[in-house]
Amino acid sequence: MDSDTEILILGAGPAAIVSAFTAHTYYPDKKITLIKDIPKGVIPCGIPYMFSSLADPEDNKMGTQPLEAKGIEVIIDKAIKIDRQNKTVQGSSNNVYSYEKLIIAVGSNPIIPPIPGIDKQGVYPIYKDMTYLRKVIDKIKSQKNILIVGGGFIGVEFADEISKMEGVNVSLAEIQPQILSNSFDAEFCLLAQKKLEESGVRMLTGTKVMEFLGNETVQAVRLDNGEELKVDSVILGIGAIPNTKMAFDAGLDSGRGQGIWVDEYMRTSDPDILAVGDCAGKKDFYTRRNAAVMLASTATAEARIAGANIYQLKVVRENKGTIAIYATYINGLVLGSAGLTEISAKKEGFEIVVGQTEGSDKHPGSLPGSQNVKIKLIFSRQSGIIMGGQVCGGISAGEIINIIGMAIQQRVAISELETLQMATHPYLTAAPTKYPVVLAAQDALTKM
Amino acid sequence: MDSDTEILILGAGPAAIVSAFTAHTYYPDKKITLIKDIPKGVIPCGIPYMFSSLADPEDNKMGTQPLEAKGIEVIIDKAIKIDRQNKTVQGSSNNVYSYEKLIIAVGSNPIIPPIPGIDKQGVYPIYKDMTYLRKVIDKIKSQKNILIVGGGFIGVEFADEISKMEGVNVSLAEIQPQILSNSFDAEFCLLAQKKLEESGVRMLTGTKVMEFLGNETVQAVRLDNGEELKVDSVILGIGAIPNTKMAFDAGLDSGRGQGIWVDEYMRTSDPDILAVGDCAGKKDFYTRRNAAVMLASTATAEARIAGANIYQLKVVRENKGTIAIYATYINGLVLGSAGLTEISAKKEGFEIVVGQTEGSDKHPGSLPGSQNVKIKLIFSRQSGIIMGGQVCGGISAGEIINIIGMAIQQRVAISELETLQMATHPYLTAAPTKYPVVLAAQDALTKM
Numbered sequence: 038m039d040s041d042t043e044i045l046i047l048g049a050g051p052a053a054i055v056s057a058f059t060a061h062t063y064y065p066d067k068k069i070t071l072i073k074d075i076p077k078g079v080i081p082c083g084i085p086y087m088f089s090s091l092a093d094p095e096d097n098k099m100g101t102q103p104l105e106a107k108g109i110e111v112i113i114d115k116a117i118k119i120d121r122q123n124k125t126v127q128g129s130s131n132n133v134y135s136y137e138k139l140i141i142a143v144g145s146n147p148i149i150p151p152i153p154g155i156d157k158q159g160v161y162p163i164y165k166d167m168t169y170l171r172k173v174i175d176k177i178k179s180q181k182n183i184l185i186v187g188g189g190f191i192g193v194e195f196a197d198e199i200s201k202m203e204g205v206n207v208s209l210a211e212i213q214p215q216i217l218s219n220s221f222d223a224e225f226c227l228l229a230q231k232k233l234e235e236s237g238v239r240m241l242t243g244t245k246v247m248e249f250l251g252n253e254t255v256q257a258v259r260l261d262n263g264e265e266l267k268v269d270s271v272i273l274g275i276g277a278i279p280n281t282k283m284a285f286d287a288g289l290d291s292g293r294g295q296g297i298w299v300d301e302y303m304r305t306s307d308p309d310i311l312a313v314g315d316c317a318g319k320k321d322f323y324t325r326r327n328a329a330v331m332l333a334s335t336a337t338a339e340a341r342i343a344g345a346n347i348y349q350l351k352v353v354r355e356n357k358g359t360i361a362i363y364a365t366y367i368n369g370l371v372l373g374s375a376g377l378t379e380i381s382a383k384k385e386g387f388e389i390v391v392g393q394t395e396g397s398d399k400h401p402g403s404l405p406g407s408q409n410v411k412i413k414l415i416f417s418r419q420s421g422i423i424m425g426g427q428v429c430g431g432i433s434a435g436e437i438i439n440i441i442g443m444a445i446q447q448r449v450a451i452s453e454l455e456t457l458q459m460a461t462h463p464y465l466t467a468a469p470t471k472y473p474v475v476l477a478a479q480d481a482l483t484k485m
Numbered sequence: 486m487d488s489d490t491e492i493l494i495l496g497a498g499p500a501a502i503v504s505a506f507t508a509h510t511y512y513p514d515k516k517i518t519l520i521k522d523i524p525k526g527v528i529p530c531g532i533p534y535m536f537s538s539l540a541d542p543e544d545n546k547m548g549t550q551p552l553e554a555k556g557i558e559v560i561i562d563k564a565i566k567i568d569r570q571n572k573t574v575q576g577s578s579n580n581v582y583s584y585e586k587l588i589i590a591v592g593s594n595p596i597i598p599p600i601p602g603i604d605k606q607g608v609y610p611i612y613k614d615m616t617y618l619r620k621v622i623d624k625i626k627s628q629k630n631i632l633i634v635g636g637g638f639i640g641v642e643f644a645d646e647i648s649k650m651e652g653v654n655v656s657l658a659e660i661q662p663q664i665l666s667n668s669f670d671a672e673f674c675l676l677a678q679k680k681l682e683e684s685g686v687r688m689l690t691g692t693k694v695m696e697f698l699g700n701e702t703v704q705a706v707r708l709d710n711g712e713e714l715k716v717d718s719v720i721l722g723i724g725a726i727p728n729t730k731m732a733f734d735a736g737l738d739s740g741r742g743q744g745i746w747v748d749e750y751m752r753t754s755d756p757d758i759l760a761v762g763d764c765a766g767k768k769d770f771y772t773r774r775n776a777a778v779m780l781a782s783t784a785t786a787e788a789r790i791a792g793a794n795i796y797q798l799k800v801v802r803e804n805k806g807t808i809a810i811y812a813t814y815i816n817g818l819v820l821g822s823a824g825l826t827e828i829s830a831k832k833e834g835f836e837i838v839v840g841q842t843e844g845s846d847k848h849p850g851s852l853p854g855s856q857n858v859k860i861k862l863i864f865s866r867q868s869g870i871i872m873g874g875q876v877c878g879g880i881s882a883g884e885i886i887n888i889i890g891m892a893i894q895q896r897v898a899i900s901e902l903e904t905l906q907m908a909t910h911p912y913l914t915a916a917p918t919k920y921p922v923v924l925a926a927q928d929a930l931t932k933m
Contacts, residue, residue, distance in 0.1 A: 051918050058918075062931055083849055083911045090912075096851040333917040338906045341923070345903075352930070354900035364908040373908050401531055403544040435913025436884035440891050442907055447895045452802035455793075458786045459890055460812040460821050463531045464538075465883025469781040470499050470506075475789070482800070483510055 040112070041135045042070035044347065045126060047116045048142035049073030049101065050081060050165065052314025052336035056140045057109050059344025063351055071104060072126070072134065074115035077167035082333055084163060085194035087174055089201040094171055116143070119287035121307055138309050138347050141284055141297065142340065145277035145315035145331055154249030160271045163191065173272075178202065180269035184258060185209045186246055188216030190365045192274030193229060197367045199272075200236040208239040208266060210246055210258075220363065220374040222413065225427050232367045241266075277331055279316045294318040294327030301355035303343035311347060313339040322358040322445065323377060323424055324385050330359045362442040364435045373438025376425030376445045379415055388418040392481025398431050400461070400468035410434060412473040414441070414454070416481050421451045426477075433465065440474060451485070454478035488560065489583045490518035492795065493574060495564045496590035497521030497549065498529060498613065500762025500784035504588045505557050507792025511799055519552060520574070520582065522563035525615035530781055532611060533642035535622055537649040542619055564591070567735035569755055586757050586795050589732055589745065590788065593725035593763035593779055602697030608719045611639065621720075626650065628717035632706060633657045634694055636664030638813045640722030641677060645815045647720075648684040656687040656714060658694050658706075668811065668822040670861065673875050680815045689714075725779055727764045742766040742775030749803035751791035759795060761787040770806040770893065771825060771872055772833050778807045810890040812883045821886025824873030824893045827863055836866040840929025846879050848909070848916035858882060860921040862889070862902070864929050869899045874925075881913065888922060899933070902926035 044060050044067050046053050057071050078099040079087070087094040101111040114128035125135045147162035149155060161173045177183060183199055185192045188211030196209045209216070215226035216233075230240055245261040249271065257265045279296040290306040292298030296318035303311045312318075314336035321328040338356070345352040362375035382389045392414045399407035410430030417424055426441035428434045444454060455478040461469040492508050492515050494501050505519050526547040527535070535542040549559040562576035573583045595610035597603060609621045625631060629652065633644045636659030644657045657664070663674035664681075678688055693709040697719065705713045727744040738754040740746030744766035751759045760766075762784035769776040786804070793800040810823035830837045840862045847855035858878030865872055874889035876882045892902060903926040909917040 051916075055918050059927075062927065080849060080911075080916065082909065082917075086852065086911050090852060091849070092851065096849050334907050334909050334920075337917040337920075337923075338904050341904045341927070352900045352903065354898070354904050356904075360906050362906050362908045364910040364913050366910055366912040371910075371913060375908065401528060401539070401544050403540065404534065404538060432880050432913060433884045435908065435910055436881045436888060438908045439914075440884060440887050443888050443891045443895075443897075443905070446901070446906060447891075447897060449891075449895060450802075452800045453894070455800065456786050456789045456802050456804075457891070458808050458810050458894060459782050460810045460823065460883065460886045461530065461782050462812040462814055462819075462883055463528075463534050464814040465812050465819060465880060466887075468499075468528065469530070469785040470503050472782075472785075475785075479507075479510065479789070 040070060040132065042110065043067040043137045044069045044140065045134055045136035046071040046140045046142060047126065048144055048314070049075065049078050049099070050142065050144050050314060050336070051333040052144070052340045053142035054104065055337045055340035056142055056313055056344045057104055058107070059341050060347055061107050061109060063345045064348060070110040070112060070134065072112045072114050072116050072128065074113070075166045076113050079165050079167050079170060081165055084165070084170065085191070085198040087170060088177070088198045090198060094167070094174055098167055116283065119283060121287055121310070124309065138311070140343055140347070141310065141312040141316055142314045143280045143283070143316050145279050147273060147277050148275045149273065150275060152246055152249065154251070154255065157249050157251055157255040158253055159255040159269065160249055160273065162273045177270050180205070182206050182267050182269045184266065184268045184271045185274055186271060187211065187274035187276065188213070188242065189219065189274060189276060190217060190363065193217060193233065193367060194365060195272050195274055196233055196238045197236055200238050206239070207237065208241055209233065210241040210244045210260070212245050214243045216242060217372070220361065220378065221372065221427055222379045225372060225429055228370065228429050229367055229372055232370045236368045277315065281316055284312065284316070292318050295329060302346045302350060303339055303356060311343045313343045320358040322360045325358065328359050328361065330361045332361065332363055334362060335359045357446070360442060360445050362438060364438050371430055371432060371434035373428045373434055375438055375442040377415055378425055378427065379413070382415055382424055387424065389424065390416045390418050390481045390484050392416070392477040392479070394473045394476035394480055396467055396471050396473060398433055398467055399465070400463050404463055410437070410467065410473055412477045414477040414481060416451050418485065421485065422448050423451065423454065437474070451478050451482050455482050488518060488580065490558065491515040491585045492517045492588065493582055493584035494519040494588045494590060495574065496592055496762070497523065497526050497547070498590065498592050498762060498784070499781040500592070500788045501590035502552065503785045503788035504590055504761055504792045505552055506555070507789050508795055509555050509557060511793045512796060518558040518560060518582065520560050520562050520564050520576065522561070523614045524561050527613050527615050527618060529613055532613070532618065533639070533646040535618060536625065536646045538646060542615070542622055546615055564731065567731060569735055569758070572757065586759070588791055588795070589758065589760040589764060590762045591728045591731070591764050593727050595721060595725050596723045597721065598723060600694055600697060602699070602703065605697050605699055605703040606701055607703040607717065608697055608721065610721045625718050628653070630654045630715050630717045632714065632716045632719045633722055634719060635659065635722035635724065636661070636690065637667065637722060637724060638665060638811065641665060641681065641815060642813060643720050643722055644681055644686045645684055648686050654687070655685065656689055657681065658689040658692045658708070660693050662691045664690060665820070668809065668826065669820065669875055670827045673820060673877055676818065676877050677815055677820055680818045684816045725763065729764055732760065732764070740766050743777060750794045750798065751787055751804060759791045761791045768806040770808045773806065776807055776809065778809045780809065780811055782810060783807045805894070808890060808893050810886060812886050819878055819880060819882035821876045821882055823886055823890040825863055826873055826875065827861070830863050830872055835872065837872065838864045838866050838929045838932050840864070840925040840927070842921045842924035842928055844915055844919050844921060846881055846915055848911050852911055858885070858915065858921055860925045862925045862929055864899050866933065869933065870896050871899065871902065885922070899926050899930050903930050
């Protein structure tokens, strides 16, 4: 059945959903339709936790009832072609959907590198599809030797979570000398590695998988050091590439990055088409380079800009580029990062000053449940502006990185951070005399 | 023994200690001496937790070894007189201490209202003195009926903590219709009250204590509703007044507030004397009125400004006034506040818009340990600038209020908050689609 709508949204991940809600908030009279190809989606960042932490994998489903409750139409179909001339999208059902404004939020696809044997059974890329994931989970629960390929945050979270299952041997292979090295400097990467080792994960850093061995089903992998590692299942957490084929087939610009080119209000080269989330091109907040950052938090920030400004520029707040802010949780240890690391800032040629501190996340530190918190802040030497930060600690570190993120987005000066007013409480934070964001700034300031 | 020093600091609370450390950092060649009258101090915000949470009250001591390790001299004496002409301070020991620069950080004294019988034994003001507090704790541990007078955050924390002791009946009397009403709007105050009631605290809001009854020792109190409440001990948590006598005796200005007048660099009317912490005058960040805010976080921010700028203006970051940011913890429930409340903003005549949201602090909400988080943000209608925020939730709310605090101190616009990039993680935060700071901003923006 063909359908006329006013705002058509392709996709059903966080970028699509937030675009739909925001557009509904700002343009309540417009008809909004969302087309999604996976009948039953999942909350992307919750995927690792479907293996063990969640009582039932179904608890991680991403439903569309909240959309429908607002009068947003949801159609299951696979968009396959955009006709910009006639302002329509064709589905694989052959239905045709017309639009006034189109938001492309079709996400990314997992990278499947050309390693011999990668197409064997038992080698699982991660798709955001409940039906697929339930099969993977059921399979892995009955098995013993699991290999995770890729030590980015997805790989690390899978390794931690699967290691909680009984009777499994988990290994993690990362081609770089350290895990998480895109987001953290070496000293933080090592803390994460140590924590995974404590969980019983065998860490194969600086290690390349050369071949997947076995007949139809994977039985072992051959590593670049010659070792043959017995495996029953392999999870690929290598990264993702923007899903851009349909957009580029329709003649939309790519700019110089991998994603669909967008301006600061998420408009593509076609004034009636916007793109948000993993499929849209991204720039780094400070370096202005194309950035291959795929994070739900970046995607939702873009979606809020797109949804508000789709017909006219209502919210004067353009997309300033991604600060690549994220947090992860490894067996009780929280790691967060935002902006540039020391190593990435130096690589870009920034002259920087680094401040560091470490202490208890409660005060006095003898209070029950207290954990160590470690903070590193990166400042531009000339301007004194904060350029990045990393934190490692207990649960509260998950929001401490958002304090740092706010400071980065507001380009806060080091002296403002050194004299920050902050709420402190024995059970909740470090002491006011030793608040770590302040002490790290002070440490850097004395080196300026 | 008389003593010559260069930087003389009076006091040993957070303001004094941070002044000393900061001065040492910026002026490492200067001789720094700190005079304190209480031989064994305590961490002020940890006082309530000496009753039950801490294994040993001594765990809450505020030692001076870290000062001495940096070469800062610590002298036990009570400063009683400042001679500005000769630039000396006289101690009650009759020793005389000369200075080049003097920092007054002598704190505040508990308010002891003129209620008949308040001087009976068993009625305890809270002094920041380990020896005194140990006696109070030992006494209360052997008793049954405890009354807390005052429902500010100190009173509330005492009530919660003492209610954890076995076999005690705790009552809390607050003269206002609600507890915590200086820092929270009614709906948040009620959440705190409910939590205390769940802990078994009898809440006597809107209730005035008219008289303390008994012979030498208090045995009951008479309330304004006529009730006589049997009590074994009473803790006074009514508030504090700046300790200014010595400063005013020396002719320093008071300005129009209760504290010692200071400029934006914490300098008093005497160019060689600075004042920081509870004894120093405070202005509200937005209203510019004198503010009776006594918080360690405000005090330490002031101390960092004073310590850095004592000889010359090194850190260009003047004191912008207090944002009255604080967090408290009641039986697992965290409440945080910063800036103006809805009621205080309206009282000041600000035209405001309020945004609110409520949801899970993890995602999906079915993850173990997830708690409800509720946020309220106050914006100026004309300028769109954030003026205040309140949060209630689990442990992470203790740092969420610091995200809001950073936004207030940076005068962030509502559209920046609505499109904020933030780290999210299933175990650590709300979902990126529902991050509460963002949703509360969006709720307000749609009402602008």
